[in-house]
Amino acid sequence: MRDQIPNSGNRLWGWVHKNLFSSPLNTCLTLLSLAIIYALLVPAFNWLIVEAQWLGSTPQDCPDKSAACWPFIWARFDQFMYGLYPQAERWRINLGVGLGVLLTLPIFFPNFPRKAFVLIFLIVIVYPLIGMILFLGGQFGLAHVETSQWGGFFLTIVTAVFVLSTSLPLAVLLALGRQSSIPLIRIVSATWIELWRSVPALVVLFVAIIMFPLFMPAGWEIDKLLRALIALTILMSTYLAEAIRGALLSIPKEQYEAANALGLGYWQRTFLVVLPQAIPIALPQITSTFIGLFKETTILIIIGLFDLLGMVQIAATDPTWLSQGVSATAYLFVALFFWTSCFCLSRYSAYLERKISVSQFHQS
Amino acid sequence: MKRDLIYQFILLIIIACVAFVIITATQTNLERLGVVSSIDFLWKRAGFEIGQTLIAYDANATIARAFIVALLNTLLLAFVSIICASILGLVIGISRLSSNWLVSRLATAYVEVFRNIPSLLQIFFWYFVVLRSLPRSQDSYSLFDIFYLNNRGFYFPAPIIENGVFWIAISLILGITASFLFNSWAKKYQYKTGLAIPDFAISLLIAICVPMLILMLVGVAWEFPQLGRFSYKGGFVFMPEFISLVVGLSMYNATYISEIVRSSFKSVSWGQTEAAMSLGLSRQMVLRLIIFPQALRTMIPPLTTVYLNLFKSTSLAAAIAYPEIISVFVGTVNNLVGQPVIIMTLTLLVYTFVSLVIAMFLHWYNRRIAFMTGN
Numbered sequence: 103m104r105d106q107i108p109n110s111g112n113r114l115w116g117w118v119h120k121n122l123f124s125s126p127l128n129t130c131l132t133l134l135s136l137a138i139i140y141a142l143l144v145p146a147f148n149w150l151i152v153e154a155q156w157l158g159s160t161p162q163d164c165p166d167k168s169a170a171c172w173p174f175i176w177a178r179f180d181q182f183m184y185g186l187y188p189q190a191e192r193w194r195i196n197l198g199v200g201l202g203v204l205l206t207l208p209i210f211f212p213n214f215p216r217k218a219f220v221l222i223f224l225i226v227i228v229y230p231l232i233g234m235i236l237f238l239g240g241q242f243g244l245a246h247v248e249t250s251q252w253g254g255f256f257l258t259i260v261t262a263v264f265v266l267s268t269s270l271p272l273a274v275l276l277a278l279g280r281q282s283s284i285p286l287i288r289i290v291s292a293t294w295i296e297l298w299r300s301v302p303a304l305v306v307l308f309v310a311i312i313m314f315p316l317f318m319p320a321g322w323e324i325d326k327l328l329r330a331l332i333a334l335t336i337l338m339s340t341y342l343a344e345a346i347r348g349a350l351l352s353i354p355k356e357q358y359e360a361a362n363a364l365g366l367g368y369w370q371r372t373f374l375v376v377l378p379q380a381i382p383i384a385l386p387q388i389t390s391t392f393i394g395l396f397k398e399t400t401i402l403i404i405i406g407l408f409d410l411l412g413m414v415q416i417a418a419t420d421p422t423w424l425s426q427g428v429s430a431t432a433y434l435f436v437a438l439f440f441w442t443s444c445f446c447l448s449r450y451s452a453y454l455e456r457k458i459s460v461s462q463f464h465q466s
Numbered sequence: 467m468k469r470d471l472i473y474q475f476i477l478l479i480i481i482a483c484v485a486f487v488i489i490t491a492t493q494t495n496l497e498r499l500g501v502v503s504s505i506d507f508l509w510k511r512a513g514f515e516i517g518q519t520l521i522a523y524d525a526n527a528t529i530a531r532a533f534i535v536a537l538l539n540t541l542l543l544a545f546v547s548i549i550c551a552s553i554l555g556l557v558i559g560i561s562r563l564s565s566n567w568l569v570s571r572l573a574t575a576y577v578e579v580f581r582n583i584p585s586l587l588q589i590f591f592w593y594f595v596v597l598r599s600l601p602r603s604q605d606s607y608s609l610f611d612i613f614y615l616n617n618r619g620f621y622f623p624a625p626i627i628e629n630g631v632f633w634i635a636i637s638l639i640l641g642i643t644a645s646f647l648f649n650s651w652a653k654k655y656q657y658k659t660g661l662a663i664p665d666f667a668i669s670l671l672i673a674i675c676v677p678m679l680i681l682m683l684v685g686v687a688w689e690f691p692q693l694g695r696f697s698y699k700g701g702f703v704f705m706p707e708f709i710s711l712v713v714g715l716s717m718y719n720a721t722y723i724s725e726i727v728r729s730s731f732k733s734v735s736w737g738q739t740e741a742a743m744s745l746g747l748s749r750q751m752v753l754r755l756i757i758f759p760q761a762l763r764t765m766i767p768p769l770t771t772v773y774l775n776l777f778k779s780t781s782l783a784a785a786i787a788y789p790e791i792i793s794v795f796v797g798t799v800n801n802l803v804g805q806p807v808i809i810m811t812l813t814l815l816v817y818t819f820v821s822l823v824i825a826m827f828l829h830w831y832n833r834r835i836a837f838m839t840g841n
Contacts, residue, residue, distance in 0.1 A: 121567035128566050135568040168599075286474040290481070300774070300821035302781035305813055308796050312806045316495045317488045397584035404785045411587055418594075430595045437583045437591075444582035 167425040174428045175435050178417045185253020185413060191245060195256050198236040202263065205229055226267045249327040253408040261399045261409065265334045266392055272335065273342030278372060280343065281350055298340045303398050306333045307405050330407055334395070341391045349384035350376065383458060389451035393444050411436050492807065507803040508533070514798055516789045518705050529799055536794035537816060543711055543790060544777045550716035551776060555723025562728050573724070581721035586782050589714035593786050597706040614691055620709055621691035624702040633684050637677035644676050645669035707788035719776045723769065730764040731757060763835055770828040774821055791816060
């Protein structure tokens with residue numbers, strides 16, 4: 103056989119021969135790939151390392167208009183993180199986000215007692231309350247901070263967590279509704295889900311921004327950020343509902359029959375037998391939907407809310423800094439942030455998927 | 467069963483109450499604002515220009531026409547991006563399965579990098595960084611002095627035909643029909659005689675050449691882009707917004723398509739390849755005749771989701787003011803006439819309708835190839 107590695111010669115050459123130069127076509131492909139890597143890496147290395155400015159914090163530190171300009175990031179770092187949140191109150195954000203990280207710790211302990219239940223309780227009920235009091239203020243002697251001052255990384259995180267925690271319960275209800283034996287409930291849930299799934303997130307946001315004020319009786323007013331959050335919740339709950347429905351369908355019929363035979367009613371059967379099995383199965387899908395939402399938060403900039411990308415976008419158009427190098431560095435900074443978060447989350451999702459397929463393998 | 471009825475009754479009452487509150491509140495609010503909801507504004511003069519128009523349009527046209535122009539821009543963006551994303555996704559997906567270590571690693575790196583960066587950020591990068599740094603009109607890149615690329619866009623010659631739309635439509639229909647007819651004749655010929663005709667290449671040739679010939683007979687003049695005082699005039703131009711959207715959206719969605727391609731190629735069992743090779747088919751024929759048609763069947767349902775997502779994310783164009791439905795209709799027109807209820811309803815309807823059409827088309831195609839067993 104042609105592909106056979108010759109026994110003589112060392113193993114490295116054998117590997118290289120087999121994987122890179124086994125045929126003329128393969129050799130061409132290898133050379134082409136090397137050319138691509140060279141063409142991309144060398145300019146990138148020059149731009150990012152050799153020509154780049156790393157130190158300093160003023161526009162004068164970046165004389166070269168096209169090279170990477172890190173002083174811009176250092177100078178505006180606080181703005182990227184906290185938006186326009188008042189300087190003196192920023193400890194509240196640090197505390198709140200720190201608390202949030204603490205609350206998610208149980209995820210990393212596989213043997214935590216009643217993990218799913220505790221997690222859902224903490225994320226859906228406890229944390230949003232604490233967060234609201236801390237971030238919005240106006241109670242317990244904390245100064246009130248308008249949501250129009252929220253921004254940057256903080257707004258991205260608030261959006262993602264708020265939408266996830268409010269849409270999960272809604273999604274469970276919608277998924278159950280779509281599976282319901284009662285025709286009207288089934289039709290209403292299915293229509294609701296399909297309607298919002300076929301429309302871009304941006305349109306839903308515009309509906310919320312433009313139409314919600316019209317829907318409200320006179321004198322009522324909803325905060326702009328809250329309107330956007332509600333819109334994203336509606337969207338996210340329909341996406342998650344589909345994920346959960348898929349998991350519900352994968353629960354064997356015998357489980358329902360056994361629950362009925364034990365004399366459990368609908369709600370007992372759902373919450374004690376079906377959902378505890380369905381939610382873990384749906385978790386990888388839920389995680390990847392959440393990654394999608396996390397990336398989708400960047401569209402808030404279009405309706406005039408400034409999340410991380412929005413803050414960077416404003417800062418990069420500041421005339422004292424304005425240059426190709428500055429905006430490229432700024433986008434690179436945001437890209438690094440999103441890439442790291444999404445990459446870790448998707449690894450976590452893949453880990454969950456492996457764990458589930460292993461446990462199913464053991465069951466059967 | 468009695469309880470079911472009660473539940474349905476309660477749900478109905480809740481829906482009715484919510485609808486009642488929303489409708490009355492909207493009515494009083496609109497009255498307070500002095501807005502009378504009617505679709506008459508569609509036939510008023512638009513009074514604004516649009517940067518890219520596929521059909522004749524100027525500021526004197528009606529708002530309805532502006533709406534159609536914007537809708538066509540959305541559809542053009544979606545169509546071009548879907549084609550580019552599919553080709554790129556196919557290439558990357560096959561590269562990931564390559565036995566060449568470097569190629570498959572490069573493809574994996576591509577997928578991991580571009581999938582985890584928000585598409586809006588990618589679009590911003592292409593628009594604000596890459597395309598902004600292109601040269602000005604005076605020193606644009608050119609190819610054979612026919613195509614020009616500068617920071618105002620990509621210019622290329624446009625055909626000028628009398629009664630253009632009519633002849634183009636006729637020639638396209640004829641060309642596609644001819645290639646279909648040839649295709650079915652080639653199939654029949656192969657069943658009868660066993661001789662294979664390179665039907666794909668020839669029918670593609672027919673589909674391209676027949677319209678060309680017809681247009682040539684009708685008489686085509688080409689309008690070349692010419693450098694004017696400030697920018698190029700004449701010919702057709704893809705705006706920088708359009709280019710960066712196509713590049714951003716296709717590079718982002720290609721990562722998802724490549725994953726679909728990879729998993730569906732892997733789902734075709736190795737036995738198929740072995741069987742085909744033992745029949746004496748060449749590697750290329752194995753890929754084209756045995757593996758690809760089987761992989762395609764598992765590909766279509768997940769591809770539908772990606773295509774729908776891509777169509778929906780054309781709305782991101784509003785962020786860089788490419789004149790599509792959201793920026794023209796929800797933005798400009800709504801500011802002009804102040805008819806939020808009708809405008810949002812129309813927008814929702816358009817997106818739902820097009821999504822439905824795409825989903826139905828792919829569903830039909832899926833059914834068609836799924837039943838293609840035996841005869």
